[in-house]
Amino acid sequence: MENVVELNNVSKSFKGFSIDHMDLQVKKGFVTGFIGANGAGKSTTIKMMMNLLRPDNGEVKILGLDYETHEKAIKERIGFVYDGNVFFEGLNLKDIKRIVAPAYKSWDHSLFAQYVEQFELPLNKPIKTFSKGMQMKVSLAIALSHHAELIIMDEPTAGLDPIFRRELLDLLQELMVDGERTIFFSTHITTDLDRIADYIAFIQNGELIFNQSIHEVAENYALVKGGMELLDRDTEKSFVHVHRAPTGFEALTDNISAVKNTFGNEVIIERASLEDIMYYVKGGKNVV
Numbered sequence: 001m002e003n004v005v006e007l008n009n010v011s012k013s014f015k016g017f018s019i020d021h022m023d024l025q026v027k028k029g030f031v032t033g034f035i036g037a038n039g040a041g042k043s044t045t046i047k048m049m050m051n052l053l054r055p056d057n058g059e060v061k062i063l064g065l066d067y068e069t070h071e072k073a074i075k076e077r078i079g080f081v082y083d084g085n086v087f088f089e090g091l092n093l094k095d096i097k098r099i100v101a102p103a104y105k106s107w108d109h110s111l112f113a114q115y116v117e118q119f120e121l122p123l124n125k126p127i128k129t130f131s132k133g134m135q136m137k138v139s140l141a142i143a144l145s146h147h148a149e150l151i152i153m154d155e156p157t158a159g160l161d162p163i164f165r166r167e168l169l170d171l172l173q174e175l176m177v178d179g180e181r182t183i184f185f186s187t188h189i190t191t192d193l194d195r196i197a198d199y200i201a202f203i204q205n206g207e208l209i210f211n212q213s214i215h216e217v218a219e220n221y222a223l224v225k226g227g228m229e230l231l232d233r234d235t236e237k238s239f240v241h242v243h244r245a246p247t248g249f250e251a252l253t254d255n256i257s258a259v260k261n262t263f264g265n266e267v268i269i270e271r272a273s274l275e276d277i278m279y280y281v282k283g284g285k286n287v288v
């Protein structure tokens, strides 16, 4: 399967935070959701994909190309969507279109007009008067109007009302029908991912914990509930983290067959949500 993004052995350090030797592949034709706690390194990773930040070490390849030799070609084919104001605040959408359109060979005027109408964006009001959601719509309309093959979004649904959030997810899903487009986006709203993601990449403290299809995640992780008397140093080895309560334990496992072998029918095994996984993984591996 073709990868449209490849981070090979990428490292980046700030004071008190680092990404060390990260490998991350984003598959063509799918939606990948990027999750992780506050400060886990999502924006840092996305900025390296966008060449807004240079890795200290390692290689970033977008659509098989690298930024050193093919920056313009890459930027032509990707769209970056986020809710910050990318453009000059005093400008209106007409001015922005005049500046942005010539920068793209494949700019589609009628498609831009169509999205401006669909997103109900005013053409003559200064961007600084736009709400967070409207600003996000502006960058999405621009990304779509130059037929971006790869759309990278940093928390696109944060701060959006539930109705527009749902509409945006529907729109993103429609964009995926021909299998040529790829979407990679970070989010804290894990229910959005149940709706549209094919793959989940999970980062914790600058480390990629997994990048798996949503089906693999469901097959690999589970919540396990049982009585405290079942726990000891050996049996706990099949858990990522255990939460103890007077009434019994609840734990996350990444090895369901080991749990079945160890506990048989003495425990209850349930589907783990992405939130469950994030919560327990944050707790640490095999904390006794």
Ligand SMILES: Nc1ncnc2c1ncn2[C@@H]1O[C@H](COP(=O)(O)OP(=O)(O)OP(=O)(O)O)[C@@H](O)[C@H]1O
Binding pocket: 014, 015, 016, 017, 036, 037, 038, 039, 040, 041, 042, 043, 044, 045
């Ligand atoms: N330019 C920078 N200089 C120094 N430290 C930085 C810089 N950018 C990010 N960091 C630090 O790197 C860590 C990861 O930040 P990042 O913004 O990538 O996290 P995130 O997963 O996107 O978080 P959130 O979900 O809160 O947006 C944080 O500790 C942050 O303070």
